[in-house]
Amino acid sequence: MIRFDDVEVRYGDTVAIPRLDLEVREGEFFTLLGPSGCGKTTALRTLAGFVHPSAGRVFVDGRDVTRLPSDKREVGMVFQNYALFPSMSVRENIAFGLKVRRESRAERERLVADIARRVDLAEAHLDRNVAELSGGQQQRVAIARALVLQPKILLLDEPLSNLDAKLRQQLRHQLKELQAEVGITTVYVTHDQDEALTMSDRIAVFNAGRVEQVGTPQEVYDRSATEFVCTFLGDASRLTPALLTALDARHPGLDPRRTAYARLEKVALVAPGSSAPAGTCTVEGVVSSASYHGLHTTYAVESHGALVRVLFREDGRPRPAVGERVTLAVDPSHVLQYGDDDSASDAVPDPATVAAPAVGA
Incomplete structure (x- = not known):
């Protein structure tokens, strides 16, 4: 057209x-x-x-x-x-x-x-x-x-x-x-x-x-x-090499040498005594801040040198307090990684949907 x-x-x-x-x-x-x-x-x-x-x-x-x-x-x-x-x-x-x-x-x-x-x-x-x-x-x-x-x-x-x-x-x-x-x-x-x-x-x-x-x-x-697309669209936390290494120990395939991001709704807080969702890796962290939005609360959790933002839906579950130690669950397939070729590793896009490197504007 x-x-x-x-x-x-x-x-x-x-x-x-x-x-x-x-x-x-x-x-x-x-x-x-x-x-x-x-x-x-x-x-x-x-x-x-x-x-x-x-x-x-x-x-x-x-x-x-x-x-x-x-x-x-x-x-x-x-x-x-x-x-x-x-x-x-x-x-x-x-x-x-x-x-x-x-x-x-x-x-x-x-x-x-x-x-x-x-x-x-x-x-x-x-x-x-x-x-x-x-x-x-x-x-x-x-x-x-x-x-x-x-x-x-x-x-x-x-x-x-x-x-x-x-x-x-x-x-x-x-x-x-x-x-x-x-x-x-x-x-x-x-x-x-x-x-x-x-x-x-x-x-x-x-x-x-x-x-x-x-x-x-x-x-x-x-x-x-x-x-650029990853950081411009939505809210994503940059993951440190130390955090990637911790995750990679449980799920080989993540590359700590590459820049990595996780969107806040792709990271889960594991309730005490509960099991992490299937297919996820867990790491420990400490809640550094909380922002209440009515239907959900956004937490910032310090873990392995990264400040990971997490979307917590207000559904009656106990809410962690600032300073509390918590467990984060991350699905490695949702981690977006970029390197010199500036392409996502764990979520490789269809070539038909991406502008070729030689094509500008």
Whole structure:
């Protein structure tokens, strides 16, 4: 559906994207994820036609659109600040592109009413000024304005970042449901790992203009291809060589010479008098701190020179106290290790889901 073929983007002497080879399948919700300044928005704007690559080509449905004007690419764009017209009503904002396209009044009214219903905007909202709407309603207006033109592709540049945490969580589900209902190919830009993991069919993780891994949310989280992906996504504790040696004594195969991480939910606290889960290795440690989150508590446990974070679910079990000696259980298959080749050893990713070393951006 969408293909970046050896795309390079320069701003003067600065290379924002050195080389990008990436494919997005038809109908999928595809997320470009990474920290600020990593090139993800530049890639999105290149697809939209707002940025012209200095090299390479962009294809949509097999057609080369690299030099095609943005209004000829059949893409709808939702910006971070929504870019709504403050002097217009909701109805006028949604119908703006249709008016530019010279659709008849009757057709404009039909299309606006249909898309408003799909994005859950009531009839009463349509004649209000956009300044009278909440942030969530303004976001729906921006999405409706993009979708009413019936584009092949919907592009969203951090559309939830200006909303409060509770509303963001609510709109994630609504946005994903809307995308599935409409069936439109969607490319979504965010720096929020939780958004990417909960909403995406696949994710491309960007770092310094390059794609470090492409895969499903589970693949990039559980089988992180590089150390950057591992540390950027979720919460992982770095394990010391001494701790790896202690674990390796019980499960040969872990390499203390390589950098290693364990995600906090992959490490368990073994209750006194209980057996460790099958397939795990155990080490002793001391609780150094605890952080209560309601449904769970996050513990930091010192063990063999490492500070290992552990997610403890609040299910009625006795809670260890700070300073208490505890037993940690680690499944060696969940330990992610990286070396000079920057590839995970115990969770080797499928080569089809990982950007080749020679492929940047």
